[in-house]
Amino acid sequence: MTTRRVTRLVSTRFAKALLLGGTLTALHAGAAWDTYVKGSFGPVVNWPLIPIHVVLLPDGRVLGYGTDGQGNQTGQFTYDVWDPVKGTDAASHLTLPNTTGTDTFCSGQIVLPASGAVLLTGGDKTVNNVRNYSVNDVNLFDYRSSALYSAQQPMAFLRWYPTVLTTAAGEVLVLGGRVDPNTPAPTPEVYTEGKGWRSLTTATNDDAYGINNWSYPRAWQAPNGKVFIATKLGGTYYLDPAGTGKLEKTSLTLSASDEYLTSLMYAPGKILSFRKLNKAVVIDINGTTPKATNVTGVGQDRYHGSATVMADGKVFVSGGSFVSNVANGVAYTAKIWNPANNGWTTAATAAKMRLYHSVSMLLPDGRILTAGGGAPGPVVNLNGEIYTPPYLYKQDITGTLATRPSITSAPATATWGVPITVTANVSGISKVTLVKTGSVTHTVDFDQRFINLSYTASGSTLKVSMPASANVAPPGYYMLFVFNSAGVPSVAKIIKLNS
Ligand SMILES: [Cu+2]
Incomplete structure (x- = not known):
């Protein structure tokens, strides 16, 4: 084998190893490079x-x-x-x-x-x-x-x-x-x-x-x-x-x-x-x-x-x-x-x-x-x-989970048209949502619904509007999510809407 061929072989192997190393990093969390999309x-x-x-x-x-x-x-x-x-x-x-x-x-x-x-x-x-x-x-x-x-x-x-x-x-x-x-x-x-x-x-x-x-x-x-x-x-x-x-x-x-x-x-x-x-x-x-x-x-x-x-x-x-x-x-x-x-x-x-x-x-x-x-x-x-x-996920190709915000306080109950005070562990909350707790069978989630909530923020303290009426959000239990500036949601706090 000539020196030139050996060099080429080594470089190819080196490149392959590099590529493999990169792939392994991306697969670290069992996730592919496009996990942030899929x-x-x-x-x-x-x-x-x-x-x-x-x-x-x-x-x-x-x-x-x-x-x-x-x-x-x-x-x-x-x-x-x-x-x-x-x-x-x-x-x-x-x-x-x-x-x-x-x-x-x-x-x-x-x-x-x-x-x-x-x-x-x-x-x-x-x-x-x-x-x-x-x-x-x-x-x-x-x-x-x-x-x-x-x-x-x-x-x-x-x-x-x-x-x-x-x-x-x-x-x-x-x-x-x-x-x-x-x-x-x-x-x-x-x-x-x-x-x-x-x-x-x-x-x-x-x-x-x-x-x-x-x-x-x-x-x-x-x-x-x-x-x-x-x-x-x-x-x-x-x-x-x-x-x-x-x-x-x-x-x-x-x-x-x-x-x-x-x-x-x-x-x-x-x-x-x-x-x-x-x-x-x-x-x-x-x-x-x-x-x-x-x-x-x-x-x-x-x-x-x-x-x-x-x-x-x-x-x-x-x-x-x-x-x-x-x-x-x-x-x-x-x-x-x-x-x-x-x-x-x-x-x-x-x-x-x-x-x-x-x-x-x-x-x-x-x-x-x-x-x-x-x-x-x-x-x-x-x-x-x-x-x-x-x-x-982090919005990049590493396939790693993002840091989540958390809700540090929220009331256990709320009523229609009356804002609630919610605190988060970070400022810069970008979105607050309310999702009905699920009840599923045979392709149906009976009460499923989603509501984007308007809010005002003062640092990490939010004043969150509640749905205007029970016609839009019937009484019962809902998941309240807050999202950080990167669009990552908290774990929900389950709150009860009642009068
Ligand atoms: Cu059946």
């Missing part, structure tokens, strides 16, 4: 059951249920309470027996706005060895004692696949679901804490939440005081839940969607709704009549995919497949939608397919839990992957 999924971590239903509790823990420890369809035996602060190993989970006798598989659930207990409505029943019948059982979960217990009064209707949401009046509205495999439940019911149930007997309807749309109807408390419903066939309605209820159809008709394509309210009165054939619309219900504007779709239909509004108001879309609950056209790569320009960016790629019975939910630390899938399906996902959004 975010990253953490490792696949075990879950004690398939969390078909997940609820963020007022204390920041996560209630999950839907299967047994082997991933079989049944909520009858166990439920799980996960504490994200404790990490993801077995010690972070409290898995307890369900002694209520109710199979909570494919029920509905929401945190009650006054007591903070989780209300679970309906569930599953086996009749003559045939599954997927329904119950009218009502159960409550108390986060203070981690106990699940039966409520006194059942619902008037048996319900499997009902939607549950909080109204401006602080009541809980239950829509849809079915009574048995052939019969929908087209009459809504309302639960008032301390009072019990009443049926909306003058609002019975087959198109809004009956035979045409019984599977987890998409509905939101609207700025006009009524509840807006967008059906999978395309009809839209306003329901006034006062008294025995009044339903009116609106002039807006959308293209067809599906019970397993998602829609979410990402800003006050603004709903991003996925329709079939990779269509998407923004529905604006702030005006006198609802309007829809076509926006660019996510790239393909993502049946059973999720959409979660993040701490900064952008929307994280993950999971799903082109063919419903089949490993065909699986969308492993997540996307982020920016409401400022209706544009999409490509986010990180998950390890697992998340199809039927998978969930996605924003955590108080600003990360997103993605988990589950199966019972039934091509996979039995007794696992989760926690997504770390771009805003938690």
Whole structure:
């Protein structure tokens, strides 16, 4: 070998080593160079059951249920309470027996706005060895004692696949679901804490939440005081839940969607709704009549995919497949939608397919839990992957986490139109946001909403405006985030909006 060749070989090796060294630095946190744009999924971590239903509790823990420890369809035996602060190993989970006798598989659930207990409505029943019948059982979960217990009064209707949401009046509205495999439940019911149930007997309807749309109807408390419903066939309605209820159809008709394509309210009165054939619309219900504007779709239909509004108001879309609950056209790569320009960016790629019975939910630390899938399906996902959004990374190619601001004080409760005083550990706060605590199942996050809050700052002390009315932010628990000058959010302080 000539001296020249040896020199060249050595330099090439030296260059390669340098390159490798650089790559290793970037991979230090398990992150690629473009993590600051795409975010990253953490490792696949075990879950004690398939969390078909997940609820963020007022204390920041996560209630999950839907299967047994082997991933079989049944909520009858166990439920799980996960504490994200404790990490993801077995010690972070409290898995307890369900002694209520109710199979909570494919029920509905929401945190009650006054007591903070989780209300679970309906569930599953086996009749003559045939599954997927329904119950009218009502159960409550108390986060203070981690106990699940039966409520006194059942619902008037048996319900499997009902939607549950909080109204401006602080009541809980239950829509849809079915009574048995052939019969929908087209009459809504309302639960008032301390009072019990009443049926909306003058609002019975087959198109809004009956035979045409019984599977987890998409509905939101609207700025006009009524509840807006967008059906999978395309009809839209306003329901006034006062008294025995009044339903009116609106002039807006959308293209067809599906019970397993998602829609979410990402800003006050603004709903991003996925329709079939990779269509998407923004529905604006702030005006006198609802309007829809076509926006660019996510790239393909993502049946059973999720959409979660993040701490900064952008929307994280993950999971799903082109063919419903089949490993065909699986969308492993997540996307982020920016409401400022209706544009999409490509986010990180998950390890697992998340199809039927998978969930996605924003955590108080600003990360997103993605988990589950199966019972039934091509996979039995007794696992989760926690997504770390771009805003938690330094905005450079090192792939390292940014320094976060923290909230040093904030009140535990707040009310509409009355500013609160919040202190942070840094000055230069650039953004303050309020995100409803999640309650997720079957591609729906029932009360999901996001509100940008205006504020004035004096050093690290902020005077933060609260939403003007319960029509914009219904009573209940919210995550309050503050962002530093680099756009990095704090861990949220959970506050309760009440009167
Ligand atoms: Cu289900």
